């Protein structure tokens with residue numbers, strides 16, 4: 001039996017599958033990953049300058065323009081066959097949870113209805129000084145960050161920056177899903193950023209199968225029941241069936 005057939009059989013018999021994704025699942029939609037050689041965002045830009053609160057306070061316009069260009073790219077992108085295969089599995093398997101590190105909203109645009117965004121979303125903003133809750137109807141001038149309607153402070157992207165804690169409720173849901181699942185399908189992550197990268201290990205410790213899909217080997221290969229080396233857009237529909 002080929003690895004693909006073994007993975008297919010594991011998906012078929014799974015009762016409580018969870019899908020965990022990273023930037024690689026959106027690569028074929030034209031959204032750059034973070035660490036792929038040359039094309040990765042962190043290869044081209046300084047994460048200290050662009051993905052920290054200190055960087056934003058030092059130069060809010062620079063950071064805002066960068067996120068505005070990423071938002072523009074996401075707006076022009078389309079969900080790819082990997083996003084669509086995950087959404088289709090969700091229609092066949094009631095209660096399927098998608099846990100993502102991505103901030104692009106492409107899982108939801110593909111039709112996935114229960115998505116935990118561990119690192120937030122670049123489609124939302126919130127007050128830099130912590131006024132409660134996301135802000136709706138903000139002016140999307142790509143040059144300058146809009147102002148908080150409550151306190152007048154700059155609004156920042158509602159994403160997790162380096163050195164920041166993940167949204168507590170989202171992390172708890174993801175950790176509980178990793179404990180309760182009998183299969184975790186891990187797609188397109190380098191598994192280098194914690195605490196998100198711990199989830200597949202939590203799932204295996206709880207007795208679940210892990211299938212990983214990535215053109216490159218990662219630390220997940222060591223714990224995977226099946227590791228498939230290829231592109232998510234080309235493989236996922238065949239792995240998840242439907």
Ligand code: OAD
Pocket residue numbers: 021022023024025027028033034035036040101102119159160161162187188189190191192193213214215216218230231232233
């Ligand atoms: P990375 O850029 O670290 O890893 C992307 C992974 O996707 C790599 O292992 C690639 O080999 C793989 N990949 C590339 N193309 C693929 C394809 N077509 N199909 C499947 N896999 C493919 O991105 P993440 O692991 O998501 O954090 O990074 C984790 C976090 O680091 C991000 O959420 C972000 C970043 O700093 C925050 O913003 C907090």
